[in-house]
Amino acid sequence: MLPLHSSSLDLFSGQDVTFVPTDDSMTWTEAQSYCREHHTDLASVRNQEENQKVKELIPAGGGGRYFWIGLFRDSWKWSDGSNSSFRDWAPGEPNGPNENCAVADFSSSGGWWDVGCDGTHPFICYSPLKCIFELNDEL
Numbered sequence: 146m147l148p149l150h151s152s153s154l155d156l157f158s159g160q161d162v163t164f165v166p167t168d169d170s171m172t173w174t175e176a177q178s179y180c181r182e183h184h185t186d187l188a189s190v191r192n193q194e195e196n197q198k199v200k201e202l203i204p205a206g207g208g209g210r211y212f213w214i215g216l217f218r219d220s221w222k223w224s225d226g227s228n229s230s231f232r233d234w235a236p237g238e239p240n241g242p243n244e245n246c247a248v249a250d251f252s253s254s255g256g257w258w259d260v261g262c263d264g265t266h267p268f269i270c271y272s273p274l275k276c277i278f279e280l281n282d283e284l
Contacts, residue, residue, distance in 0.1 A: 162271045164188055164195075166202050166212065170265040173246040176213045177224055180270035187215030188269040191229035196255070199269060203251040211248035211258065213268035218245040218259065233257050 165184055167176075173187075180187050190196045203212065215224035216232075221239070223229060235256030239247075244259035248266055 162195075162273060164199055164202060165270045165272065166199075166267065167270065168267050170267055171213075172265055173213050173217070173262040173268075176266075176268035176270075177215070180215075180268070184270035184272040186225040186271065187213060188271045189215045189223040189225050189227045189229060190231060190233070190249075191227065192231050193233075196231070196233050199249065200251060200255045202269070210252070211250055211260065211266045213266050214247050214249050214257070215271075216247035216257070217262070221247075 162185075167179075169179075171179060177187050188199065190199055199214075216222070217224060218239070221232070233249075233256055235250060235258055238257065239259035241259050241261075244261055246260060246262040247257050248260050249255065249257050249269070
């Protein structure tokens with residue numbers, strides 16, 4: 146398995162999360178398990194600002210690749226149970242009755258597509274932002 150992120154991929158810390166893209170290709174379920182073991186879950190993109198920051202993490206054009214995000218069809222819910230209603234579907238999406246997982250397309254518009262969950266793609270995990278506080282002995 147490749148490192149959690151390669152030199153071509155970076156991290157983004159939002160208000161309270163850090164997004165971690167990977168170069169590894171897995172099915173949606175494998176990616177979800179990996180993210181849950183090593184981070185928190187597949188990325189939940191809660192607003193346009195986070196969507197833009199996730200787009201900026203991927204090298205120019207995304208290498209023509211789709212990246213798994215944590216959205217899946219059960220009335221299109223987030224894998225981590227968050228209740229964000231933000232969506233960035235590409236025109237005409239979602240459209241497949243058997244396409245139950247979502248990828249972000251970073252090759253052009255950055256819109257999201259519904260696809261079959263058994264394909265393999267790189268993916269984006271997230272972790273809670275950890276704050277480090279220094280204690281001052283002179284208080």
